[in-house]
Amino acid sequence: MHLQVGLPINTKEEEEENSLVKMATRIVSMRFLATIFQPVLTLRCHCVNIKRYVRKRIGVSGSISVKGSIENSKQVVSQNEHLLQDNIFRNPKKDSVQRPDNISDSVQFSQLPREKVINADLRDNHQPTTLSRFGEVDGLLYEKAQPGDKSLTRLVSIARSKKLREQQGKVVLEGKRLIRSALDAGAVAQTVYFSSVDALRELPLDKLGHTSIVKVRKEDPKIWSDLDTSKNIIAIFKRPEASHLTFSEEKYGKPVPLTLICDNVRDPGNLAAVLRSAAAAGCHSVLLTKGCVDVWEPKVLRAAMGAHFRLPVIPSLTWSDIPSHLPKTATIHVADNCSTTLTEDNNTVIPQQQKKPSDYGWVRGHQYPRKVEYEDDDFCGFEDYDSGKSLETQYYYIDWVARHTGLVIGGESHGLSREALRLAERTGGRRLLIPMVYGVDSLNSAMAASILLFEGRKQLLSLAEKIRS
Numbered sequence: 362m363h364l365q366v367g368l369p370i371n372t373k374e375e376e377e378e379n380s381l382v383k384m385a386t387r388i389v390s391m392r393f394l395a396t397i398f399q400p401v402l403t404l405r406c407h408c409v410n411i412k413r414y415v416r417k418r419i420g421v422s423g424s425i426s427v428k429g430s431i432e433n434s435k436q437v438v439s440q441n442e443h444l445l446q447d448n449i450f451r452n453p454k455k456d457s458v459q460r461p462d463n464i465s466d467s468v469q470f471s472q473l474p475r476e477k478v479i480n481a482d483l484r485d486n487h488q489p490t491t492l493s494r495f496g497e498v499d500g501l502l503y504e505k506a507q508p509g510d511k512s513l514t515r516l517v518s519i520a521r522s523k524k525l526r527e528q529q530g531k532v533v534l535e536g537k538r539l540i541r542s543a544l545d546a547g548a549v550a551q552t553v554y555f556s557s558v559d560a561l562r563e564l565p566l567d568k569l570g571h572t573s574i575v576k577v578r579k580e581d582p583k584i585w586s587d588l589d590t591s592k593n594i595i596a597i598f599k600r601p602e603a604s605h606l607t608f609s610e611e612k613y614g615k616p617v618p619l620t621l622i623c624d625n626v627r628d629p630g631n632l633a634a635v636l637r638s639a640a641a642a643g644c645h646s647v648l649l650t651k652g653c654v655d656v657w658e659p660k661v662l663r664a665a666m667g668a669h670f671r672l673p674v675i676p677s678l679t680w681s682d683i684p685s686h687l688p689k690t691a692t693i694h695v696a697d698n699c700s701t702t703l704t705e706d707n708n709t710v711i712p713q714q715q716k717k718p719s720d721y722g723w724v725r726g727h728q729y730p731r732k733v734e735y736e737d738d739d740f741c742g743f744e745d746y747d748s749g750k751s752l753e754t755q756y757y758y759i760d761w762v763a764r765h766t767g768l769v770i771g772g773e774s775h776g777l778s779r780e781a782l783r784l785a786e787r788t789g790g791r792r793l794l795i796p797m798v799y800g801v802d803s804l805n806s807a808m809a810a811s812i813l814l815f816e817g818r819k820q821l822l823s824l825a826e827k828i829r830s
């Protein structure tokens with residue numbers, strides 16, 4: 362019988378087993394160490410990548426400081442990639458350098474004067490790749506879009522989706538005239554895409570100091586435009602707010618104290634026509650209730666012909682917001698087609714002192730039950746409204762202007778809201794009627810607005826004339 366004394370003697374298999382265990386332990390501890398050091402290494406990699414990225418994109422060495430988290434760094438790189446916003450802050454002379462909103466503060470480039478950047482690019486024969494990616498127009502550096510660049514498709518999505526426009530706080534403007542008006546009014550262009558240098562040259566280049574400029578191929582504008590003749594320049598702007606824009610009296614003349622209020626005007630063509638008329642009539646401002654179509658929708662922008670930048674247009678207002686955009690003394694009238702209609706054979710001249718439809722003799726009093734809509738779109742169906750009962754009706758060509766006058770135009774489907782009538786009542790306003798021949802219910806809202814606004818302008822100017830003389 363064999364007795365084992367002292368330390369057990371390992372067999373060959375046991376030794377092999379032990380060395381396997383040791384190896385496994387080593388692997389585990391190496392993995393453990395790797396987990397600890399991995400974030401540090403990744404951060405280091407990102408720093409290096411960003412440095413390389415910057416050198417590649419701007420062709421000069423920039424001083425970079427990374428303050429944010431790794432996630433931040435990743436974001437900056439990917440945002441820059443897909444928006445083609447090269448983040449070169451080109452005008453170091455300005456005190457406050459305005460940056461595109463979505464660029465994080467975590468990357469700062471040495472702010473070389475633009476000329477130096479360009480010259481560095483042009484001089485540096487050792488960087489042919491960098492040089493071919495950039496061009497220059499009258500001292501303004503631009504980048505050439507690379508094949509497969511998706512930024513134009515993204516731009517189209519912003520242009521077409523109200524939700525995206527609102528979420529990202531951006532609007533898309535097409536064509537040199539519109540872009541120029543926006544820039545002149547002080548709107549901030551984030552990126553300008555152009556296919557023809559001549560089109561770019563027609564913009565006030567001094568106002569593009571903080572903008573990314575990207576040259577696209579000649580055929581690219583077809584992606585963004587559904588016009589037959591697509592424009593060769595398009596820009597993404599920071600969603601402009603009327604309070605931050607300047608409306609030049611020198612250029613467009615002094616406005617008359619007349620504010621147009623659109624009450625649920627939902628059709629883009631109508632809203633555009635209304636804005637265009639309001640601008641042409643030299644109105645003070647335009648207020649839009651929440652139910653109106655988005656004022657930055659491409660169709661509205663296109664057909665309004667720059668009206669957005671000629672007078673303050675304030676969108677998305679509730680009826681309780683509206684008085685705060687008007688002087689306290691303002692009188693608000695409503696354009697109302699529903700109170701009365703004209704008989705077929707009428708062409709009588711109405712004496713000015715007559716106010717109520719029944720006074721006119723040949724007009725019918727209110728006869729239709731009306732749809733009434735609450736502010737929250739809680740539609741109440743047909744009923745006789747009690748608001749605005751005390752509102753008198755008068756023909757539009759009889760004097761109705763006051764020191765500051767507001768005019769409400771109803772929407773296409775439901776006409777005037779109860780809130781509009783209440784506001785008119787509270788401010789001593791009236792119903793203004795454009796007489797129509799028998800059997801015609803109403804005019805298109807933009808047509809009605811146009812007639813009333815130009816009449817209002819005429820009355821205000823003659824009032825001013827009377828006061829002067």
Ligand SMILES: C[S@@+](CC[C@H](N)C(=O)[O-])C[C@H]1O[C@@H](n2cnc3c(N)ncnc32)[C@H](O)[C@@H]1O
Pocket residue numbers: 695696697698699769770771772773774775776777793794795796797802803804805806807809810
């Ligand atoms: C197309 S209409 C509204 C039609 C709507 N279905 C209704 O019955 O009220 C749009 C708006 O244009 C204005 N409008 C149209 N015709 C008008 C007229 N003859 N006189 C005054 N305003 C008019 C009104 O403000 C009206 O609410």
